[in-house]
Amino acid sequence: MKKGIFIVLEGPDRSGKSTQAALLKEWLEAQGREVLVTREPGGTRLSEQIREILLDPESRIEPLTxxxxxxxxxxxxxxxxxxxxxxxxxxxxxxxxxxxxxxxxGYGRGLDLKTVATLNRIATLDLKPDVTIVFDIPDRIFAQREKTRPGRDRIERAPDAFRRRVNRAYKLLARKPGMTRVDGGRSIEAIQADIRARVRRLLKK
Ligand SMILES: Nc1ncnc2c1ncn2[C@@H]1O[C@H](COP(=O)(O)OP(=O)(O)O)[C@@H](O)[C@H]1O
Ligand SMILES: [Mg+2]
Structure with missing residues (x-):
């Protein structure tokens, strides 16, 4: 049996994650791989219920909650x-x-990064992705995408300053060891080619 591989796509809203996930799935399936595309928050009944609470613009939720x-x-x-x-x-x-x-x-709401890391470790049962692909998008392109598809959920509607902190954090995190940074300001095809090259290396291991 083939070995399972765990690929995570990361980046701010509208950075192209869903677009690239669908193309990567096609490519992996064409190689005879069974593929599961899933998302967070969500993926199970309870998790989708929690997603609804988190994204509901009417929810009043303080950072630790x-x-x-x-x-x-x-x-x-x-x-x-x-x-x-x-x-x-x-x-x-x-x-x-x-x-x-x-x-x-962490960076957006300002919670202690050590607390976040500890809870991340507990919540994943120590599971680590085989690869984390982080989309780094020029601010100018974000501004354009926001105009064409305005945000509606609670996180997308958060103040600009919050979203700027998140975007800056992703730029920083994309360059950390172990991350695969992708320049998301290019064509869908060019980005997908980079992602496939990275995953091809992983499959050869
Ligand atoms: N490389 C790209 N160039 C131009 N537009 C893109 C690119 N990637 C995605 N888009 C468009 O930007 C929007 C957000 O993409 P999406 O994949 O939904 O992002 P995310 O899942 O990260 O929120 C969509 O309208 C999508 O068609
Ligand atoms: Mg998406």
Whole structure:
């Protein structure tokens, strides 16, 4: 049986994660791989219920509660969906995982980064992605995408200063050891080619 691989896509809203996830899935399936595309927060019934609470613009959630809600949803998602799929030899493509919590709740909300790291470790049962692809998008392009598709959910509607902190955090995190930074300001095809090259290396291991 093929070995399971865990691929995480990270970056701010509208950075191209979902677009690239769908193309990567096609490519992996064409190679005879079984693929699971999933997302956070979400992926299981309980996790999708928590997602609704988190993204509802009517919800009033202070930062620490927000952190625990994301992590609670992650435990269930990891246990019920990601780990079984990896065990069955699937390629799992996850749209957001622990780095999102570092960027949004750590850098964005200003929660202690050590607390975030500890909870991330607990909520993932120590599962680490085989590769984390981080989209780095020029601010100018963001501004354009926001105009064409204005945000509606609670996180997308957060103050500009919050979203700027998150975007800056992703630029920083993309350059950390172990991350695969992708210049997201290019064509969909060029970005996909980079991602495929990275995953090809992973598959050869
Ligand atoms: N490389 C790209 N160039 C131009 N537009 C893009 C590119 N990648 C994605 N888009 C468009 O930007 C928007 C956000 O992309 P999406 O994949 O939904 O981002 P995310 O899942 O990160 O929020 C969509 O309208 C998508 O068609
Ligand atoms: Mg998306």
């Amino acid at each position: 927000e952190l625990f809600l994301y992590e609670t949803s992650r435990i269930k998602h990891t246990l019920e969906k990601i780990l079984p799929a990896l065990k069955a030899g699937k390629a799992v493509i996850c749209d957001r995982y622990t780095l999102s919590t570092v960027a949004y709740q």
